[in-house]
Amino acid sequence: MTLRRLFTAMVLGSLASGPALAQSVIDGGKVDEIVTIARGYGAATLENQGDGNPRIAGNIKGVPYYVFFMNCTDHTACEDINFYAGFASIKPTMDALNAWNRDKRFGNAYLDADLDAAIEYDVNLEYGVTRENLDAAFGVWSVLLEQYTEYVGYKPSP
Template identity: 75%
Template sequence: MKWLVMAASLAASPALGQDIFDGSRVDDIVAIARSYGSAALETQPDGSPRIAGRIKGVPYYVFFMNCAEGRACEDLNFYAGFANLKPTLDAINAWNRDKRFGNAYLDSDLDAAIEYDVNLEYGVTRDNLNAAFGVWSVVLDEYTGYIGYKAQ
């Protein structure tokens, strides 16, 4: 039985010898963000890190979430909000129904917003995190076209 537990553990772990990223590798995560456009490290009101970036001129944030004293942040929350762009609820529902990645919604002012979450709790490889930024880049590009946002 022990070998079964160990095999399952190894199967769930990133490949041995790979560079593992978790929420403590803030500077490395910012470096990956910069490979997609501009990115600057900021601090959230609670002291947790945040990345303010632009991809193809579209502003977005990456919030480091579920951060606790002495522990790496467990999640990344990619977020973009679009003031004064107010798609219909039917349009938002259609996006969420037809698209696999990117949770679209209307914020409290009924402006368009979109989010994408990445779990880092047990670490991911550099390639996996780079792929997550790649997915976000595509989602952001498709969503801005969908809602009619024109980058400045």
Template identity: 50%
Template sequence: MKFKTLVAGSLIALALAGAPQAKTIQANDTDAILNIARGYGAAELVAQGNGDPQITGKIEGITYQVYFLNCTDHTQCQDLNFYLGFLDIKPSLETINAWNFTKRFSRAYLDQDQDASIEMDLDLANGVDAKVLDAQFDIWRQVIAQFATHIGYN
């Protein structure tokens, strides 16, 4: 019985060793990140005012940004910040607090002009599998749709 278990374990290890490894995406892989963003709607890569990369995209007609943060030489970035601000949508603080109390994965706030804003962060210092990054964009898509409804945009 021990021999069969050993053989079975060895075969599994060999099978896993030969399996193709998923590509790890880091924040400096702007093309891969942009490709995933485009799977959810129009998106383009632009530069922030400081020269770091930024994606500006649309999901279901709503414009958002993905900021690349903690960058060295505008390329070696560590984090992504998903951001959406609704100009002239000024919900109450109670509405914002209700979002933050009942939702996960994002944080909402009123900006300096009291406009509704929402953000979500992703640490890519050690990279993530493309499927994980795609799942994050799908969460962001859901956050946008739900938050727009929550604050009365739709």
């Protein structure tokens, strides 16, 4: 590529990224927008947690999960969200969970209070993220669910 073509590509690329800076920001107070993004990956309904904070009950490819809104002020302005899925009666070994946590960058695997398989993934929304960024986080969660269910032997319902 000639120097002129490289320079032109760089200028056009920087111009194209300009509107990205003007994108709307989603924070933990925009619950309806977050539910809409969740629905892009499967069924998702808005519920309330016991403490009054919102949560999403979702299902991706037959795998149920929750998105808990955390560190909320007045049940509306929440600093972060926690993706969670638990798998009753599936009891992987600690060695298997340690291997997952060692080999995977995202998603913390552990045994819940009943010693069943669980996985979580946290996303900080304190100062907001673009819609595209949050959609990408849901995409990561979707992949994590698929990989983790296969890893622990969970069979999704059709």
